[in-house]
Amino acid sequence: MIEYELAENDLGEVRFAISPLNELVLSLRTLRDPGRFPLQLPWLRATEAARAELPLDLLRALTNEALWSPDFLTPRPYTPLGRIDAEFAALTGTPAAVVRADLVAVHPAELPPVLRGRPEKVLDRVLAALRAYWEACFAPYWPRMRSVLEADVVHRGRVMAQAGLAAMFADLDPHVRLDGAVVSVRLRANLAYRTSTAGRGLTLAPSLFSRRATAPISAAEPPQIMYPARGLATLWETETSPSADALAGLIGRGRAGLMGLLETPASSTDLARRLGVTPTAVNQHLRALRAAGLLASARHGRSVLYHRSDLGDSLVRGSGRV
Incomplete structure (x- = not known):
């Protein structure tokens, strides 16, 4: 460990x-x-x-x-x-x-x-x-991969801000936990060391190619945990499942489709690719949904990532779409 x-x-x-x-x-x-x-x-x-x-x-x-x-x-x-x-x-x-x-x-x-x-x-x-x-x-x-990784970071930041550091680590990976002031990573290999983050901090890096959390082999390396990113299953999707009729009847089939996709944060470019439409068309819907309070947005680097607000989550759940 x-x-x-x-x-x-x-x-x-x-x-x-x-x-x-x-x-x-x-x-x-x-x-x-x-x-x-x-x-x-x-x-x-x-x-x-x-x-x-x-x-x-x-x-x-x-x-x-x-x-x-x-x-x-x-x-x-x-x-x-x-x-x-x-x-x-x-x-x-x-x-x-x-x-x-x-x-x-x-x-x-x-x-x-x-x-x-x-x-x-x-x-x-x-x-x-x-x-x-x-x-x-x-x-x-890489642009497609990066959008999934950025969405993961935005999600972790929300968890950390709303529920605290321990909740964020608990959500990170089943093999990672925070106990007091010690973060532990349980590996498959017979590898163990303990080191302080003093003066170095701890870097968390989401990955599309990790099935479970990993850390450097050597204790001499700066503290880092690489963990499986959320949203990997959506990485290569090119289409979405049909929207629930009730939600589609309320806000339109296109916007209902977007609401279904935005359980995890995504950029307008990524959404356009997955829906097979232009970014301009997606942005029009995103602006309307955000103005109605159904979406929130957060900037990460050069990208703006959108995700459902609490009101949007309640609407989607109430429609029976999830």
């Missing part, structure tokens, strides 16, 4: 961040064992041809049978909305000793052939492979 002692048991000790690099590296798990990630199968099918042109032996070697990855490839993000170019640039300065130690931690018995050699050269090969993987398989889909 991993334990983080919060230096101050308040909201200021915890922050959220989204890292495209972390998502890129964690997604390598789907290449090693796609059966564990059924909700990502549409993406795997869509990128199958592109992956055929990549150094798959090297990419697969960056995880092991337990689906661990080297800590240096999943560093704690230091900005709420990371940029892949900046994250790749930061990796180029990784010390050779760290590269070697982290690879050995993932493959303690023997390094795969593609990861052998001078650490500096290995790092260059790894970064080149990851950049190619990003361009071929992630860049076209």
Whole structure:
């Protein structure tokens, strides 16, 4: 079990961040064992041809049978909305000793052939492979992925503001809990350490490629918990279920469809994609629903995310739609 002692048991000790690099590296798990990630199968099918042109032996070697990855490839993000170019640039300065130690931690018995050699050269090969993987398989889909991750962060922020820090951790993942001033993460692996967040804080990073909460292998790494993001089941949806007749008769079928989708926060761009209409059309409905008090909105980075208000939740529940 991993334990983080919060230096101050308040909201200021915890922050959220989204890292495209972390998502890129964690997604390598789907290449090693796609059966564990059924909700990502549409993406795997869509990128199958592109992956055929990549150094798959090297990419697969960056995880092991337990689906661990080297800590240096999943560093704690230091900005709420990371940029892949900046994250790749930061990796180029990784010390050779760290590269070697982290690879050995993932493959303690023997390094795969593609990861052998001078650490500096290995790092260059790894970064080149990851950049190619990003361009071929992630860049076209990242805006869609990011919208789901941003919606998760907005939801966690609402829980934390309304119900407190302990409730937010309880909602995060069944394997994470806050007991007093200690946050514990229960892992499958026989791995245990305890460290303080003093002077470093605790970063929470939602992920589309984590089935349960994870933390760095090494206690020397900055405190971080990566956890499964809400809304993953909606990531590759292209259509919605029919609206309940009662709600549709009251506010119209299009707006009823939006209300059904907005149980979890989403941007107008994401909603337009899922409904198969233009963002302009969606924005007209969103403005009307928000003016009626059925929706609320919150800005996250450059995106505005919409979600049902308490009144909107009551209306949808009363219509029998949920």
